[in-house]
Amino acid sequence: MGLVLEKLAARFGPEIAATHSNFGDDTALVRRERIVEILTFLRDDPGLLFDFAMDLTGVDYLGEEPRFEVVYHLYSLRMNHRVRIKVRLHEDDPVIDSAVSVWSGINWYEREAYDMYGIVFRGHPNLTRILMYEGFQGHPLRKDYPKAKRQPTIGPEE
């Protein structure tokens, strides 16, 4: 277990559901309740200093329970290390606290995950679709989005 995961486990032991360091990539599966606290700790701890949220994405594990997953990829420019944080969310309640207050750059990633998977980021300043247009129906990257589904063809607004 890498240093990052050790620090995380020491501070948030019961919040961590699982960890691994396969191929040298530190990964922690955490519970969603205190996610903002965990991310703030990763950003601010003098030994961690994750100042760069490289990516946030959603995953749909259709048929598994919990169905959805949110993945954060974090990088520290000063310490030159990385960590991957994963959170599982249930299908009937795909809600997680927004991390925009921790890294403002994560804003558009959260909107993308909302747009594509319908994951709701509680407390996001502007949680609207970012790639699709407003009249789009459904969340296209969900595995149960019908492949041949067509959207209504929209005309120019009057």
Place this chain on the structure above:
Amino acid sequence: MAVNRARDGAPGYALTTLESMVAWGRKYSLFPLTFATACCGIEVMGALGTHYDLSRFGAEVVRFSPRQADVLLVAGTINYKMAPVLRRIYDQMLEPKWVISMGVCASSGGFYNNYTVLQGIDKIMPVDVYIPGCPPNPEGIIDAVVQIQKIIETGAPRAAERWPIK
């Protein structure tokens, strides 16, 4: 159009109708608006460039204002988000106007059979000439322009006059 030249070299005269005279002028001064959203646009540049030289057919003055253009050349993938924009541009063009759908993407969605791509621009506007290919080569574009010229010359009905197809 009948042209008769006197044998002594004096200027002759031409007999024609006003319609065919107008059509003749129109045919050699097409102003295309290239609505290039993807890779097909690169082939349009090739067709307009010196090697293929679309200006030989009088259609090289590209207008990026729809109000000054009379041929809409849709070159590229059109998705649902872009569709209303394209339709608005079409509506802004003055009559008479013609539409060329270039490439499989614009014509039918092509291999983008997915959640976001419009399956053919003829869902939202009349199309006069389709160019097959992915991408069509510049000869295809030249051929489409010549087809448009034929439509103008012969006074054949434009697609707009039989649209929407029921």
